Amino acid sequence: MTSTTPRLLVTMGDPVGIGPEIIAKAFAAGALDDALVVGDVGALRRGVRAAGLSLPVAWLDTVADWVRCPPACLPVWQPPGLPPALDQLPWGQVDARAGAAAAACIVGAVSLLQAGQAQGLVTAPLHKEALGAAGVDFPGHTEMLQSLCAVDGLLPPVRMMLANEELRVVLVTIHVALRRAIDALDMPGILETLRITHAAGQRFGMPAPRIAVAGLNPHAGEGGLFGDEEIRLIAPAIAAARAEGIDARGPYAPDTVFMRARHAPGHPGEFDFVVAMTHDHGLIPVKYLGVEEGVNVTLGLPLVRTSPDHGTAFDVAGQGRASAASLVAAARMARRLLGAS
Secondary structure, eight states: OOSSSOSEEEEOOOTTTTHHHHHHHHHHTTTTTTEEEESOHHHHHHHHHHTTOOOOEEEESSGGGGGGSOTTSEEEEOOTTOOSOGGGSOTTOOOHHHHHHHHHHHHHHHHHHHTTSOSEEEEOOOOHHHHHHTTOOOSSHHHHHHHHTOBTTBOOOOEEEEEOSSOEEEESOOSSOHHHHHHHOOHHHHHHHHHHHHHHHHHTTOSSOOEEEEOSSGGGGTTTTTOSHIIIIIHHHHHHHHHTTOOEEEEEOTTTHHHHHOOBTTBOOSOSEEEESSHHHHHHHHHHTOGGGOEEEEETSSSEEEEESSOOOTTTTTTTOOOOHHHHHHHHHHHHHTTOO
């Protein structure tokens, strides 16, 4: 350990999902040497066993103990509010206690970050149904983090970005029904997404990030023939962004713009980001390229937060089969956003 405090905090996620296992695998591979796990010691020890590893797990009373933790030990800090006996819960089953534990880890990690005891956050996957069973009034990480980072009751405007080495997609709307997502689209919200994306690109080291905007309707509305959202909402937001010096272009037909933006060997992408109007519209292309290297980034928060591009994988939890590649990529992305070399 070369620092006195961890650079990254890694939340356990749902303890009966693959989170504990992939954390153990990533740590054993040397990908989390600068990290402190926020979670349940028993659940992490069970994750180590599920991964088939011989890895000591150190229970730290305070974050200050991290610097004294032996390099070969997985360091874990237990936040307040964890239900008991989490390592006794059945693998891969929705449980209110597991949802409550996942939420407690997020709350605890954010409190540490806000106290300056770490720099960035990597979140292992949680289960939305388990959160709901626990009475947590948020559909996922993004909304919970937004609430925890509110100032004087004002929520920071945030957007979800899913990224890999080939494609970066930012969403205007996320976890709402498709009909509601379409109704929620407006020109100010699209413009705000373009501003957040532009600022994120500059944080990535791009002086003038190129942003493609996908239309909502087939063929981007075909001049109003298939819908008028492009004319009423999307094009005016692009024009306003361009007037602010943001290199936003479109709206483009959503069935081809992702191919144009994809960075692949022999095919340099035309754009650095694609902004999509709805969740599945934007995420299907990224996930099709492979979830192993995909990373979820929450843009607009006053802290760096990344996450693997997959869920709790209840169907393989506890079997030692889960890949840690996306978690490793998420940690790498967080360091990049924090300015690590």
